[in-house]
Amino acid sequence: MSERQEHLDEAASIADIKIDSVGDFTFPERNKFDSGYGLSEKTIDYICDVKGDPDWIREFRKKALKVFDEKPMPTHWATKDLENIKFDEFRYYLSDGQKPKKSWDDVPEDVKKTFDRLGIPEQERKFLAGVEAQYDSEAAYSNIKAAVSEQGVIFVNSTEGLHKHPEIFKKWFGKVIPTGDNKFSALNSAVFSGGSFIYVPPGVKVKHPLQAYFRINSEQFGQFERTLIIADEGSEVMYMEGCTAPKFDTATLHSAVVELVALKGAKIQYVTVQNWSSNVFNLVTKRGIAMEDAVVKWIDCNIGSRLTMKYPGVVMKGERARGEVISIALANNGQHQDTGAKMVHAANNTTSNVISKSISIGQGRSTYRGLVHIPKHLKGCKNNTECDALLINSNSRTDTYPAISVRGNDHATQHEASVSQVSAEQIFYLMQRGLSEAEAMSLSVNGFINDLAKEFPMEYSVELKRLIDLEMEGSVG
């Protein structure tokens, strides 16, 4: 056995002992490229040099850095916890300098072990059309099934996308979410690395989902993936992403930007199951454009993190376009899930649907923020918004801030909200049947989200149930 191998085996067995949640293990860093702590123009030059970025991207990044520096934190409406982010204490780019591998056999052993443990290669064999696995700043593995790429589907990381497919990339990059949308979209625009670039040609319906997995391994690090998905006319694609990180004593930052473009008659479904450890600031901007008769659907499941702020949006630009956000958020002790949806109607007869369910446990806090905008000159627009909150024990907190601005009178909107409790009597009833307290709470929570869990692909709804079980185990003393 080689020395390196022994070292890795030892690391793996140490990690085994430390585990107390799904993703809570880590391997020693072996980064060839490390941008160092803090963020400046030098950091950006470093990233551009390592990645071999074209000049227009270098310029784009530097402009974004200025916007980031100038924009204040949105703490007038958002949580003050944002002020605790120490931007100088993060590293903005880490990689081992290797190109993404097309075969798991070629992936470095520790990275392979990481993803093995998270069940990624196994899932791929079973039901995925393609997989990308990102480890810190860069993809370690990227592969698309031959049958899918033969249809002309492009599925690569963002760097490869902008290098090899500039004509499609440049047309849409930063167009759905401009750099200055918010402070964190500017941050991502300055230092983005990794994430997926997907193009589906006209009329192609990708049968099985494409999946990306984002893994943070290193401490005091920020992950800034950038995803751009373009579904050309009449095409269909489902994309699924999962995320985990180990629990460090210091904060970790994850700030992604995801842009979706569904051209005429296309359909994009974007599924997220995130399971961040409780030291992660997860500040993500996600938005899609739906042209005529197109559908953009976000299915978003937020478990874990210290603070998540995420409001997936759809701009319905073409007639009869449809936008949907289905979201589940679970805030455990010490966590704040600030999530919601933005629906911007920009054409006649467009329809949007928002269903949000949040669960707050112990001191956990859930906030729903919704925006529905229907301008005066439009006709026949419809919105349905439902937000339900479940509180487990009386310390939990939940807030709902719906903002529905509807002008004109030829529209139909409805909004329903509810708050319910898992009562002590319900838990007593379940425990009298022999379930432990954690099992009783899990069953109650799974019941609460049952109708939404059906929206997830089978494998993901099983995963979701498993994650909820783990959260409940952890929340019972």
Added chain:
Amino acid sequence: MSLQIKDLHAKIPDREILKGLTLTIEPGKVHAIMGPNGSGKSTLSKVLCGHEDYEVTGGEVTMDGQNLLELSVDARARAGLFLAFQYPHEIPGVTNANFIRAAKKARLPEGEDIDAIAFYRQLYARMDQLEMDRSFTSRSVNEGFSGGEKKRNEILQLMMLEPRYAVLDETDSGLDIDALKICARGVNAMRSEDRGFLVITHYQRLLDYIKPDIVHVMMEGRIVMTGGPELALELEAKGYDWIQPEALAAAA
């Protein structure tokens, strides 16, 4: 081997409710407890199961030799104690079949799962005995159930979980006579040499269908009189007033 309750005292923060209750339930026997409202009958059932609203201040409870009061609510249940609730709780989004399955699974060693085919075969057979429609398997537990359906569902769970000791808390309340007969049929089907029952009721009517071996009268937190099935008939005819003075004095 029995469920033994000795000199049990229990209170809510400002009031003592059980004031020295003694009772032994042997497997194979059906005990009935009757008593006026407020005598502490329902409290007894909850204290036995470990409800956190009640504090046990004295006495002991053993189940087949095991100290029940030391165990958590779920451990008592897994050890073989079942309560058919007077007001069964609703569990939105959880189907009846999944609920009962989870309860059965909780009784298996870690990592083992129940055989789905055998489970459904047993579930359907029990539901047929209780004349429950198959659609009940996929409905959320007790949600939108009528009072009678909820009670039938409690008996179904009893039949599926096959406890060593079953406490029935006012199973007859809110039942029409047909539903009462069906529930009683389910309970009677479960009577066996290995299983003890404690049937708590306000009315004699239930005992026409679930014939008790022993009848107790409970008043002011104690058992004040014990007799055969004929005692229930006497109570039905005469009410509780005639017991009061001398029995209470004797039990105190």
